[in-house]
Amino acid sequence: MSAAGGVPGSGHEVPGGTWRGISFEDRMATVEFRVGERAHITVDSEVCRSCTTKACVTACPANLFAPTSGGGILFNYEECFECGTCYMVCNHEGAITWTYPDGGLGVVFHQG
Amino acid sequence: MDKGDMVPTPGVSSDTPGFDAVVVGAGPAGSAAALALARAGRSVVLVERGPFPGSKNVYGGVVYGRVLDEVVPEWWNEVPVERWVVRRSTMMMTGSQSVSVDYRSAAWGEVPYNGMTTLRSRFDNWLATKAVEAGAQLVTSTVATGLLRDAHGRIVGVRTDRDRGELRANVVVACDGVNSFLAKEAGLMPPAEASHHTLGVKEVLDLPGHVIDERFGLRRSEGVDIEMLGCTRGIPGGGFLYTNSDTVSLGVVLSLPHLAEAKVRPEELIADLKNHPSVAPYLRGATLREYAAHLIPEGGYDTMPTMVTDGMLVAGDAAAMTLAAGLWLEGVNFAIGSGLAAGRAVDRAIAAGDCSAKGLASYRSDLEGQFVLADHKRFRKAPALVLSERIQQRYPGLICDLVDGMFTVTNPVPKPGGVRLTRSVAAKHGVKLRQLAADTVRALKVFG
Ligand SMILES: Cc1cc2nc3c(=O)[nH]c(=O)nc-3n(C[C@H](O)[C@H](O)[C@H](O)COP(=O)(O)OP(=O)(O)OC[C@H]3O[C@@H](n4cnc5c(N)ncnc54)[C@H](O)[C@@H]3O)c2cc1C
Ligand code: SF4
Numbered sequence: 001m002s003a004a005g006g007v008p009g010s011g012h013e014v015p016g017g018t019w020r021g022i023s024f025e026d027r028m029a030t031v032e033f034r035v036g037e038r039a040h041i042t043v044d045s046e047v048c049r050s051c052t053t054k055a056c057v058t059a060c061p062a063n064l065f066a067p068t069s070g071g072g073i074l075f076n077y078e079e080c081f082e083c084g085t086c087y088m089v090c091n092h093e094g095a096i097t098w099t100y101p102d103g104g105l106g107v108v109f110h111q112g
Numbered sequence: 113m114d115k116g117d118m119v120p121t122p123g124v125s126s127d128t129p130g131f132d133a134v135v136v137g138a139g140p141a142g143s144a145a146a147l148a149l150a151r152a153g154r155s156v157v158l159v160e161r162g163p164f165p166g167s168k169n170v171y172g173g174v175v176y177g178r179v180l181d182e183v184v185p186e187w188w189n190e191v192p193v194e195r196w197v198v199r200r201s202t203m204m205m206t207g208s209q210s211v212s213v214d215y216r217s218a219a220w221g222e223v224p225y226n227g228m229t230t231l232r233s234r235f236d237n238w239l240a241t242k243a244v245e246a247g248a249q250l251v252t253s254t255v256a257t258g259l260l261r262d263a264h265g266r267i268v269g270v271r272t273d274r275d276r277g278e279l280r281a282n283v284v285v286a287c288d289g290v291n292s293f294l295a296k297e298a299g300l301m302p303p304a305e306a307s308h309h310t311l312g313v314k315e316v317l318d319l320p321g322h323v324i325d326e327r328f329g330l331r332r333s334e335g336v337d338i339e340m341l342g343c344t345r346g347i348p349g350g351g352f353l354y355t356n357s358d359t360v361s362l363g364v365v366l367s368l369p370h371l372a373e374a375k376v377r378p379e380e381l382i383a384d385l386k387n388h389p390s391v392a393p394y395l396r397g398a399t400l401r402e403y404a405a406h407l408i409p410e411g412g413y414d415t416m417p418t419m420v421t422d423g424m425l426v427a428g429d430a431a432a433m434t435l436a437a438g439l440w441l442e443g444v445n446f447a448i449g450s451g452l453a454a455g456r457a458v459d460r461a462i463a464a465g466d467c468s469a470k471g472l473a474s475y476r477s478d479l480e481g482q483f484v485l486a487d488h489k490r491f492r493k494a495p496a497l498v499l500s501e502r503i504q505q506r507y508p509g510l511i512c513d514l515v516d517g518m519f520t521v522t523n524p525v526p527k528p529g530g531v532r533l534t535r536s537v538a539a540k541h542g543v544k545l546r547q548l549a550a551d552t553v554r555a556l557k558v559f560g
């Protein structure tokens with residue numbers, strides 16, 4: 001296509017033209033987070049130990065739930081979309097304590 | 113805010129409400145409610161937890177703007193539009209095939225237009241500014257952390273995370289979106305049910321405007337909206353692609369319980385879509401500008417909460433008002449329509465001196481009388497049909513193979529007849545002709 005000359009460099013596209021190559025880090029680096037000191041979401045890893053689904057691990061769009069070797073969950077609140085997916089897919093009462101970050105903090109979308 | 117903060121404060125005295133109304137959330141519903149109240153001469157404070165309106169909000173997205181007629185005459189001259197949608201396409205696909213139903217209308221490119229692509233950081237900000245110009249007081253970077261109640265349990269305002277941050281009002285209008293903690297705290301909404309929600313993940317990709325024009329067959333301010341079915345590895349949902357001025361928004365919408373069960377990461381499904389032979393050529397050379405995610409209340413009419421209680425009403429996504437009648441979503445227009453109606457109802461209730469559930473009840477009847485609840489009621493069975501197994505997993509492939517059978521030239525083997533082709537393709541996809549007929553009737557009933 002003639003217009004291709006106007007297209008910016010291949011950026012996150014990897015050779016061969018597939019998109020699998022975007023690292024998760026690069027993906028999240030496109031999002032602005034104003035990180036507060038208070039963890040607005042906390043996960044009780046003890047409760048997670050008995051969880052058979054570990055649904056949060058794959059469903060969280062920000063990939064913030066990391067399974068530990070002991071069967072628990074390591075969670076970091078800092079780059080969170082505040083979407084609500086985790087508490088909705090989690091069926092273990094008390095595993096997730098979910099609140100919004102304090103006013104003005106957290107994710108800031110510019111292209112939403 | 114701790115969970116403990118969400119407990120109603122007992123015994124807060126009900127004297128001197130500071131405002132006529134406090135509106136929580138400066139999304140489309142909240143700004144519309146604040147606007148209607150301010151225009152009616154009521155004192156209203158609009159509380160938003162983000163640093164600016166729109167900063168927490170994500171959608172597809174296309175705004176269907178006719179509801180704005182009530183907000184600003186000739187809104188199309190000032191709304192922060194990206195492109196006017198003149199072409200709308202539904203693409204049914206398998207991993208390697210696609211069939212599109214493509215509609216284009218010149219009229220959609222002219223006043224009053226049908227739909228526009230716009231970004232929420234700009235659109236929500238614009239609408240909130242309208243409310244401020246009308247006299248509403250906007251307070252950003254402030255979370256409403258819970259409800260204030262008087263000794264009788266009546267809602268008399270909200271607590272916020274600011275110092276001395278209590279905001280007292282005759283009525284609270286909860287426009288706090290899909291997770292609405294206020295509606296839950298007020299007892300209007302049952303605890304969140306994953307099966308009534310979908311997750312939307314979206315990438316906004318940089319692509320120069322003239323490249324978008326050429327690839328999608330558009331001129332200047334014209335835009336396209338493509339909805340896709342069959343691209344989510346069997347997880348009920350769909351894909352979308354919308355053209356903005358010099359970016360493309362692309363993403364997938366996924367049923368939450370099925371996503372969790374499938375153990376697939378959402379961004380993998382976006383990658384699938386971007387690699388699809390029918391989509392990849394559109395995006396060649398595009399680079400990621402921003403990745404985003406947000407939930408959608410897709411349950412429709414039958415999952416809506418009670419909308420009023422003493423001293424409070426609920427509008428927009430907080431009341432599950434996103435309409436998913438097809439693969440596309442209409443939520444912003446429903447949020448604005450319900451927000452305006454909420455504002456009017458509060459004004460009437462204050463005038464009549466009765467802000468109890470009874471005094472606010474005209475809100476519901478107003479919504480029933482206009483598109484907001486009329487459309488929802490009419491399409492109440494649509495979400496279940498659109499997300500059903502055959503529509504999601506069998507028909508896209510069946511349709512692709514049917515068209516393949518009609519279009520592929522098989523000489524020297526003679527062409528198969530239509531009936532034989534349909535029967536064999538249907539059988540290949542595990543669908544009986546009888547089911548095909550039954551689903552057609554069902555679809556006619558749901559959408560007819
Ligand atoms: C992926 C996706 C695609 C979509 N596509 C479309 C589309 O193409 N067209 C369309 O019309 N609709 C679409 N929708 C639906 C649309 O986005 C919503 O219906 C619409 O945003 C609802 O508006 P609202 O004002 O009710 O809620 P929101 O827009 O969610 O606004 C709620 C506001 O309240 C604020 N808030 C929440 N809690 C608090 C609190 N405690 N204190 C203070 N502030 C608070 C939030 O920060 C936010 O600004 C889509 C949604 C998604 C997720
Ligand atoms: S957060 Fe919930 S879903 Fe995730 S591992 Fe813990 S209990 Fe399981």
Ligand code: SF4
Pocket residue numbers: 041059060061062063064079080081082083084085086087
């Ligand atoms: S709110 Fe959303 S982004 Fe944040 S941790 Fe939960 S699932 Fe992940």
